[in-house]
Amino acid sequence: MNIQDYISSGIVESYVLGLCNEAEKQELETLLPLYPELQAELKDTEKALNMYANSFEKSPNPDLKSKIFAEIDSLEQADIQQKETNSLQIKPKFNFAIAASISLFVLSFAGNIYLYNKWNKANQELIVLNESNRVLAENQTKNLVRLEEIQTQLAIVNDNSFKKVDLNSIQNKTEKLATIYWSPNKKEVYFSCNKLAKPEDGSQYQLWAIVDGKPVDAGMIPLELSDSIFIKMKDFSSAQAFAITLEKTGGSENPNLEKLQMMGGI
Amino acid sequence: MTKTLSIYNNEDSLVLGLKSRNRAAYNYLYDNYNKALYGVIFRIIGNEELANDALQESFVKIWKNIDQYQESKSSIYTWMLNICRNTAIDEMRSKGFRKSLQNDSIEDVAQKADEVNQHSPKTDQIGLKDLVSKLKSEHQVLIDKIYFEGYTQEEVSAEFQIPLGTVKTRIRAAIQNLRQITK
Structure with missing residues (x-):
């Protein structure tokens, strides 16, 4: 992208004045951490308009301040009560997840015991039963791994500290290709694939976190993907955006912005 | 605007104070920005009583929505000005003043x-x-x-x-x- 052309289109002024549509707004906000000249332009535009606003200075009623703070006091009380109610509402969801996983575990475990008893009683069916037992145990392990995955995903989705960042295609901005779940508190970053084209031989997708205006390697996206699995990426305690570029297999030190595939701001 | 000497002269500390709902930070905010914000609202509405109400509504909105403010996207002052402008413009529209100005x-x-x-x-x-x-x-x-x-x-x-x-x-x-x- 030629950033000078982008700036001279007048997009920054329209953004500051609140005239941009949602797509234009998102585009500017994701480009912002990548281009210092865009940040400077935004700052200067804001400054000029703020000085213009300042030139209209006028004093409100002297008693307005106490009225405002009285209203804030009463809202603060209501806010505290609301938070208490919210924390009560979150618990049942989590309990349900635990209950569901335990009962699934108990069910598959009970199945195993049943087979074990039968195997003891019927020696002549030993070979047949042995085989079915093995299959069942294998399925059980698979199920347990899958269950664990689902539990992790469920916990992430239910966890309020996780922010959901949609990564939209650069070519077609309305197309959501992947989602990042990121918790600044826990620092954890998870990648969830939505619709990702298979990379050409010799290339691989690489995730970048934009931290203080600079792209930082956030890990490689595995070549083989299953669309429902959350992949844990590198930890970050702060980031303003996430972006994915196509790099050589194994990744690069610095992102190739020509091959920017998708991005999403926080 | 003449600013008083305060730790909140630093924009980062001010934002931190506001986001943690620190009363001193909101005091500072009101004392230093009330004239500028009111000036913009009054310029839009043109009536003192309604403009005072709109500043109260705007200031409470700032308090309520401070978590939505993101430092990377705009300065805190621009964000507050936008809240005031939108509140005042909405007030005008709800009263049907918009049309006469448009003409x-x-x-x-x-x-x-x-x-x-x-x-x-x-x-x-x-x-x-x-x-x-x-x-x-x-x-x-x-x-x-x-x-x-x-x-x-x-x-x-x-x-x-x-x-x-x-x-x-x-x-x-x-x-x-x-x-x-x-x-």
Whole structure:
């Protein structure tokens, strides 16, 4: 992208004045951490308009301040009560997840015991039963791994500290290709694939976190993907955006912005 | 704006204070920004009683929505100004004032702007005449329509009879002019 052309289109002024549509707004906000000249332009535009606003200075009623703070006091009380109610509402969801996983575990475990008893009683069916037992145990392990995955995903989705960042295609901005779940508190970053084209031989997708205006390697996206699995990426305690570029297999030190595939701001 | 000596003179500490709902931070905010915010609201509404109500509503909105403010996207002052502008513009629209303003010709609005400049109170709006008189009147009218009356790009296109595709560059020219004189 030629950033000078982008700036001279007048997009920054329209953004500051609140005239941009949602797509234009998102585009500017994701480009912002990548281009210092865009940040400077935004700052200067804001400054000029703020000085213009300042030139209209006028004093409100002297008693307005106490009225405002009285209203804030009463809202603060209501806010505290609301938070208490919210924390009560979150618990049942989590309990349900635990209950569901335990009962699934108990069910598959009970199945195993049943087979074990039968195997003891019927020696002549030993070979047949042995085989079915093995299959069942294998399925059980698979199920347990899958269950664990689902539990992790469920916990992430239910966890309020996780922010959901949609990564939209650069070519077609309305197309959501992947989602990042990121918790600044826990620092954890998870990648969830939505619709990702298979990379050409010799290339691989690489995730970048934009931290203080600079792209930082956030890990490689595995070549083989299953669309429902959350992949844990590198930890970050702060980031303003996430972006994915196509790099050589194994990744690069610095992102190739020509091959920017998708991005999403926080 | 004359700022008092405070840790909140630093914008990061101010934002931190506001986000942690620190009362001293909101005190500082009110003491240092009430005139600027009220000035913008009054310019939009033009009635003292309604403008005071709108500042109260705006300030409470700032308190309520402070978690949505993101440092990377705008300065805290711009964010607050936008809340005040939107609140005041909504107030005008809900009262049906918008339509009558829309019917004004460009000349009428330019005339009104001149009147404001000439009759501005000496203390509060001392900088206005200097600043606005340096701004080309066509640029001022355009900025005021958007900034104080909430015109959309489509409305600017219709009112000034310019193609929608060139509205953004026209606005840019006006702001460039403003940037030059506020340097």
